[in-house]
Amino acid sequence: MEKITVLGAGSWGTALAMVLANNNHDCLLWSHREDQAIEIDIDHTNKRYLPNIVLPSNLNATSDFERAIDHATTIILAVPTKAIREVCQQMRVHLKEKKLFVHVSKGIEPNSLKRISEMIEEELPSNLVEAIVVLSGPSHAEEVVLHHPTTITAACEKLEAAKKVQDLFMNNSFRVYTNDDVIGVEIGAALKNVIGLAAGIVDGLGYGDNAKAALITRGLAEISRLGISLGAKAYTFSGLTGMGDLIATCTSVHSRNWKAGNLLGKGATLENVLDEVGMVVEGVRTTQAAYQLAQKQQVSMPITEALYSVLFEHVNPKEAVDILMIRTKKHELEDYKTF
Ligand SMILES: NC(=O)C1=CN([C@@H]2O[C@H](COP(=O)(O)OP(=O)(O)OC[C@H]3O[C@@H](n4cnc5c(N)ncnc54)[C@H](OP(=O)(O)O)[C@@H]3O)[C@@H](O)[C@H]2O)C=CC1
Numbered sequence: 001m002e003k004i005t006v007l008g009a010g011s012w013g014t015a016l017a018m019v020l021a022n023n024n025h026d027c028l029l030w031s032h033r034e035d036q037a038i039e040i041d042i043d044h045t046n047k048r049y050l051p052n053i054v055l056p057s058n059l060n061a062t063s064d065f066e067r068a069i070d071h072a073t074t075i076i077l078a079v080p081t082k083a084i085r086e087v088c089q090q091m092r093v094h095l096k097e098k099k100l101f102v103h104v105s106k107g108i109e110p111n112s113l114k115r116i117s118e119m120i121e122e123e124l125p126s127n128l129v130e131a132i133v134v135l136s137g138p139s140h141a142e143e144v145v146l147h148h149p150t151t152i153t154a155a156c157e158k159l160e161a162a163k164k165v166q167d168l169f170m171n172n173s174f175r176v177y178t179n180d181d182v183i184g185v186e187i188g189a190a191l192k193n194v195i196g197l198a199a200g201i202v203d204g205l206g207y208g209d210n211a212k213a214a215l216i217t218r219g220l221a222e223i224s225r226l227g228i229s230l231g232a233k234a235y236t237f238s239g240l241t242g243m244g245d246l247i248a249t250c251t252s253v254h255s256r257n258w259k260a261g262n263l264l265g266k267g268a269t270l271e272n273v274l275d276e277v278g279m280v281v282e283g284v285r286t287t288q289a290a291y292q293l294a295q296k297q298q299v300s301m302p303i304t305e306a307l308y309s310v311l312f313e314h315v316n317p318k319e320a321v322d323i324l325m326i327r328t329k330k331h332e333l334e335d336y337k338t339f
């Protein structure tokens with residue numbers, strides 16, 4: 001039995017805490033809202049984020065940050081990308097001994113263009129960090145809490161640390177693989193949200209399966225191009241955190257990114273869409289970051305550019321699709337001469 005703290009009591013933090021408690025670990029879930037921590041601790045529910053789910057009775061919760069940090073040898077960061085630095089800065093004050101850090105967030109920071117593990121590395125003292133592992137893959141919280149079969153990847157350059165995380169989470173319905181390609185896993189995880197938003201738009205516009213298949217396939221091509229330019233391994237993009245998570249996000253009614261895109265495609269404004277979804281839509285900030293990263297790396301990312309124009313330049317979604325379709329003709333494989 002390990003002592004583990006999950007920071008962030010939204011849908012994913014709560015679902016992962018449930019997996020860990022069901023695996024008989026001594027798991028403490030931290031919420032920055034006291035009322036929510038009390039609800040989870042006493043009533044064993046989190047009605048706002050996971051309605052109709054009864055949480056395990058051995059899962060405890062707190063809003064006391066110092067207690068949460070002191071409790072654990074392994075800390076899971078499960079807050080949205082935009083809160084990662086703030087939570088790490090809070091943590092720096094209370095960290096007394098070396099711990100293993102796992103993050104499950106899917107985004108890139110605009111302007112700095114940092115991946116999540118890079119932000120954590122920047123914010124925490126290296127002598128108190130055993131390793132930083134990213135846990136990512138096609139995994140909607142709503143299905144994990146129903147124990148529906150889910151597969152996911154734990155990635156770290158130190159493979160021993162990834163294996164430790166695999167052991168913590170693995171059970172009969174939650175299967176964890178390991179990988180050492182942190183860049184590939186983090187880039188796939190973040191960028192699938194951009195394509196998921198675009199897939200929602202295509203569905204909102206009433207376009208069919210052909211357009212969706214095109215988005216998933218050509219989306220994966222541009223994600224891979226960007227990732228490889230940053231040092232990722234090409235094969236990671238055909239795995240769970242690449243193709244796998246793209247399928248889960250682009251085809252699911254659970255996806256907040258897909259939902260947001262769908263409403264945009266039907267004509268809603270971005271502001272109204274974010275209000276209506278009511279949970280984090282990581283793809284919006286990550287579209288800005290990916291757009292900037294593509295320029296920096298001089299990589300062509302036409303779908304990301306089209307989505308950027310819809311979100312931040314008031315281009316009409318239908319017009320953005322039209323612009324994508326009439327681009328200069330191309331070979332399907334950019335490196336076709338080497339095949
Ligand atoms: N939901 C899912 O199925 C999956 C989500 N993820 C990723 O996990 C990450 C978290 O997503 P998810 O749980 O779904 O998001 P939610 O929107 O469901 O919940 C976010 C949680 O983080 C809290 N929070 C926000 N800002 C802060 C802060 N500054 N300090 C402390 N807590 C904060 C929110 O509190 P409040 O209620 O007060 O707003 C809320 O409890 C995202 O990067 C997402 O992409 C990954 C895999 C699956």
Ligand SMILES: O=C(CO)COP(=O)(O)O
Pocket residue numbers: 106137138139140193196245248249254255256257258280281282
């Ligand atoms: O990452 C997820 C599934 O793997 C959840 O996707 P959304 O954030 O779009 O809901």
